[in-house]
Amino acid sequence: MITFILDTDSKTPLYMQLYSYMKQEIESGSIRAGEKLPSKRALSAHLKVSIVTVETAYAQLLAEGYITSKPGSGFYAECSFEETDKVSSPSQLNETAPEISQIEYDFRTNRIDTSDFPFSTWAKLSREVLSERSSDLLNACHHQGMISLRTEIASYLKKFRGMEIAPEQIVIGAGSEYLTGLIIQLLGRDNAYGVENPGYSKIYEIFSANTSRVFPIPMDEKGASAEAITGFGINVLHVTPSHHFPLGIVMPVSRRQELLRWANSRGDRYIIEDDYDSEFRYAGRPIPTLQSMDRNGRVIYINTFTKSLAPSMRISYMILPEQLCRKFTDRLGFYSCTVPVFEQLTLTRFMKNGHFDRHINRMKKIYRYRRDILCQKISESKLGSFVKISGCDAGMHLLLTVENGMKQNELIASAAKEHTRVYGLSEYYSFPVADMPENTVVAGFSGLNEQQLVRGAEALERAWI
């Protein structure tokens, strides 16, 4: 299959890189005229890019006549461009192939607007760390991370989440992906792991890369249920109760209690509570974390600074119940902490001096405002009569269910024609389910400013009306 290293460092969008690469391959004859191209889904899986990236690249290649689409069969390379002057006729440009050149409003999920990060404060603290702590800066730290940072995290969790944690229970690591891998090593690869379906695709991929026993768990309107788990033989369940990704469900207390009862009923059962964007909660009363409701050491809590600070900072932490702390030191204590001391010292200062609290409060206001703008704009426009908004009580994204007769891919493609990108909910299912949503898209609002949100909503109105 087409193998091509996408440069995510580049300013050039991924779809444009893919478009340019394929155009060149066709022009040079490396992809021969008439050759069948991989399906959009297969290429998306192969290159590990979203299907929208591939769709957009294919659409552009179609529009320029480099490839053709045969309904029911797929995409084929055209004769190399030197040989023919042929440009595709308008009829070839079906609804998945809009004539687009650029996406202006990208409702990407979990996107951080880094312009809101208090960089000058961070840089000032970094400089202080550099000038004051030279010996600590060069020596290896405790394998669970520096005790000073773990103390700050424990104090933050007590103050803002009402969680009673000892710093000794905290393990700091270079990202939740890494920590999830450690959890699998700690609990054992032979457990049966359950992950939410739909869910954050990386979670499924991490479990698949580390164990052969991972099972998708169907969701109801309250999230994963004990009933849904039964039958798979699952004994370790990964959940996102604060704000399910992508459905946006905030798991009610009754369901949390049900899951804890499930975990308590056997000694080898655990729940991994991924609290990835819990800092940003806009409506309803706060619900205690599973970790703080747990009296029997069945919950491993995991959270990240990647979403609350910046994507370039790979700092996450997990909280282990006491008996797992001992097991962790016994079995995995040989691993060095993966986060550099420099970042740990800077973050410690950032938290200690109250900058983290202020930053979170500020971002919460900003994200709430962005959510409100988007919801208001949709409700007040013509979209209001046929678009249902859901999953918007917390986090950085919401769902739009569109009752205009269009299916998901038509919704995406018509939005793309208006230079706007939304994401199909079905893309987040690791496994298809019977009642797959057909006309729902996911829209992240955290990475767009007020003007972009307003114009993006206007573009959706033009696209879907």
Next chain:
Amino acid sequence: MITFILDTDSKTPLYMQLYSYMKQEIESGSIRAGEKLPSKRALSAHLKVSIVTVETAYAQLLAEGYITSKPGSGFYAECSFEETDKVSSPSQLNETAPEISQIEYDFRTNRIDTSDFPFSTWAKLSREVLSERSSDLLNACHHQGMISLRTEIASYLKKFRGMEIAPEQIVIGAGSEYLTGLIIQLLGRDNAYGVENPGYSKIYEIFSANTSRVFPIPMDEKGASAEAITGFGINVLHVTPSHHFPLGIVMPVSRRQELLRWANSRGDRYIIEDDYDSEFRYAGRPIPTLQSMDRNGRVIYINTFTKSLAPSMRISYMILPEQLCRKFTDRLGFYSCTVPVFEQLTLTRFMKNGHFDRHINRMKKIYRYRRDILCQKISESKLGSFVKISGCDAGMHLLLTVENGMKQNELIASAAKEHTRVYGLSEYYSFPVADMPENTVVAGFSGLNEQQLVRGAEALERAWI
């Protein structure tokens, strides 16, 4: 068993922490009088500390009468100190129980003297990065690491190791431990992995934590051999050909060719070449790496900046053969790079401006000088007549085989009485072998200055004469 969280951040040595903890447990009655204590080896494995740490703590407790030793049976807690005034008689202080209060000369292996790190240059470059690159600093980078850093690494390897690498083959990660875990995920947990025995204990632990199929490979005087691998069904071999840890063997070209022939003879065979301290080579002509001798994409090369810069910096890299690069992107491309962009940008500058080359050259001179001091001091003292030095052509440690009738533990204990610590070679065997060395200790020289090396050698002379 005794469970106790050691604080490696603390200035208090680990053995002293363990001593204080056990003393308090005995005084408080938590460990009851007459209770059998875990064996030194079991406690060392349980707490993940070196056996020397436990030995030193036990020796101190013995010396102060908190515990007693029953030959052939083990260690027992004494009546609590309040009840008796009993102090152990000199006869109880056998050779494993020296009256020591502090180790002054610790020949620990792989220790970096951080005072030699050009910290002010690093801090200056860090400040430049902070002031110049604010947008890059906050956004996620390519999953294999920043292309700018990978380009610098490729150029360094070409210049100093004659290796022809494309930056696209390089994957940057937070430490060799993390990258080794990724390699296992990439190749698959079902392979049969071979690790050198003796070897760096973490390597065995990493493989054990990630796969159930890891086998210790016996070593001959040239290292691991194709013959030794046969019979285990091994298809992936982890080796340290540049300077074996702890035997110090530099694998000759003929043996490297033999291993490559082994790897080439079947499509699923790979060699993981861990080049962890290859920068520091003092004698003999340079031998090409397995990676650069490999014509068939069978070698994964791994190296780290932790040993060449500072232990607090978790930056390592691996070089994948071309077909594994594609597989890596396909299967594991979803993982974010675990090294913060800030460290990557600073290291890129450090390498680009020639500081890394200069630092390595300087450290090589320093380590060579330290090795020479230690070897000379041993050869010229009375030790010269009965101590054989080996494994000193490269790296940061050497072996001392002592022909004075003492066994390994006596050598360690008598050195400890002279406030000097050396390490038993047998400790590095994941599995016992028939011809286990009985009178060889490992001495690292990289973390001691000239005066400490001289005095340490003098202490060994007093201890072993």
